[in-house]
Amino acid sequence: MNLKELSNLLGLSQTTVSRALNGYPEVSEATRKRVAEFAEKMNYQPNPNAQRLAMGKSLTIGHVVPVADHDMINPHFTDFIAGAGEVYNRRGYDMLISVVNADEQVKTYMDLVRNKRVDGVIVHGPTNDDERIAILNEMGLPFVVHGRTNDPDDSYSWVDVNNEESFREATEYLLSLGHRRIGLINGWEHMTFAAKRRSGFEAALRSHNVEPDENLMISREMIEPNGHAAMCQFMESGRPPTAVLCSSILTAMGALRALRERDLTPGKDISVIGFDDCLSFLPSTGEDGSLTALRSGIRLAGKHCADILIDQIENDTGNRGLLLQAEMTIGASTGKAREPAPA
Amino acid sequence: MNLKELSNLLGLSQTTVSRALNGYPEVSEATRKRVAEFAEKMNYQPNPNAQRLAMGKSLTIGHVVPVADHDMINPHFTDFIAGAGEVYNRRGYDMLISVVNADEQVKTYMDLVRNKRVDGVIVHGPTNDDERIAILNEMGLPFVVHGRTNDPDDSYSWVDVNNEESFREATEYLLSLGHRRIGLINGWEHMTFAAKRRSGFEAALRSHNVEPDENLMISREMIEPNGHAAMCQFMESGRPPTAVLCSSILTAMGALRALRERDLTPGKDISVIGFDDCLSFLPSTGEDGSLTALRSGIRLAGKHCADILIDQIENDTGNRGLLLQAEMTIGASTGKAREPAPA
């Protein structure tokens, strides 16, 4: 059933039917109702490809997902698209996912826009100097960044979490417990969020006259095995830290595993704080309170990104930035430092 | 740059240029080369919406992802789409993801096909009596099931793993170690894979004259906290099992956590076997050998699904089934039963 057939059956022109269906003001209430009811009865649905071609719009949002290491998708992505997908569904958009090698990213964006494949994109995993911001702005493709870059905050839309501040806060907390040798198991620091976290971490240390120690800062992909390896490296070094900050719940899990293997008790022998993105398939740190954590749900970030992007596409609302607050919950994995703090 | 402009510049008709670009045989080698080179130089890309409209094809594969519990996406999905996405990319297809409530699934499929939004779909999470098989067959929409249903194997395409056999094998192994009270922490058993695993489990027990005990079989969503809760339930029951089989690495992790909390050592105090889908963000059980596991990479399943589906779409290859073999690796988490086996 297409528009032509439908309008023939109704004895109206395609134009009128189209207008009635799309809520144009000039069509009479009577015909609008008649058309709507008949379309419903005939189970008519417009062909999106034709619509897209005619309007030059795609009603689709693109996600370009770089695969790191040739074969891994960031597990946080699942929760992000759960949030975003819900919004797309509600607002009538499709989600198009391109899984590409990291070095094909820009090309993929350009193809998407040239081909009018999407009306906007979500930018994942922004780096400090991310070339994509300038390129997308130049192309005029609406986009929202999940995270931030070094570009001015008002030169693009973004949804981010208070990385610097929350890590400063967490570090301050550890310092207040008497810890002076504090380790950081971070994500890749060319990613802005990780760089910011390190900044907050170092700032807190310096404000307490503790010089950051390169040997206590490790930067890796945030997966469980890397958290484990990093903690092992710490423990096997001559002077292990008395507390460790992990940038992800996954690395925190790995770190805790390394402690267990050594029969060390978190919160007693060594303190651990993790950043918890509230991944839905993992235990929520809030429930049993076993882990002291900074928490901010990544699914929520997905929702906000989607809503901001669609607002921007449909209503030309300008650039918008949204800073989510990660909150610290004190659990059992942190405690007073055993080593006396150096004078 | 569109086809019209391109052909004007070339002094050829749109038809000829189109044919040259699409590799039709009747165009002369000389012009084909000239066209190809010029298109490349002009950076010409056909408009997919127009192509789709003209061909009635969408060059897109749909994934309908039901959200369980209103807000969770199965974490195994990430790895699946990593595999499938790679193939789509290589073969020129887009991946369209619809995140919908479970009860909207069929409607979503119907919309996708009616709107010619996709050329085929991947069916996730098949249940024993899955209405989708019949519906999709009736609609004539090509599809591949990740897993199987109770329908005849040759009535649809599928990629599955040897659930029944591998769980029988794992159970046999535990029996051979002297275990008689064996627990099963399974996924939802209306899902075929989980039902099959239970079958294999029970068959092995019965072949050794052990009557399956309902109190030792738990069926839940396969996430870490549920594995933990299930193991706790076992341990707090009057007679805990001496060995446990987990349907997922995530539930296995939760189960192991419960053991740690009780200072029990896997492989000594209680044996644990997990089914490892080789999720990329978790430690691979093969490496350190701490866990006895059945292994089969879910990313590989994603690749196969995508390839089979596209073959089916493009070359009308009929239904095809592919059974992957999960292999058991003996690790440290299994050992001889302590309780003497009842005579």
Added chain:
DNA sequence: TTGTAAGCGTTATCAA
């Protein structure tokens, strides 16, 4: 308030 007709950018049919 409704209708006519011209796009949108391809592919496909038929003729040359």
Added chain:
DNA sequence: TTGATAACGCTTACAA
């Protein structure tokens, strides 16, 4: 081997 021309199914000036 190439080229007109008609689909594909919709939206949108412009006209009535």
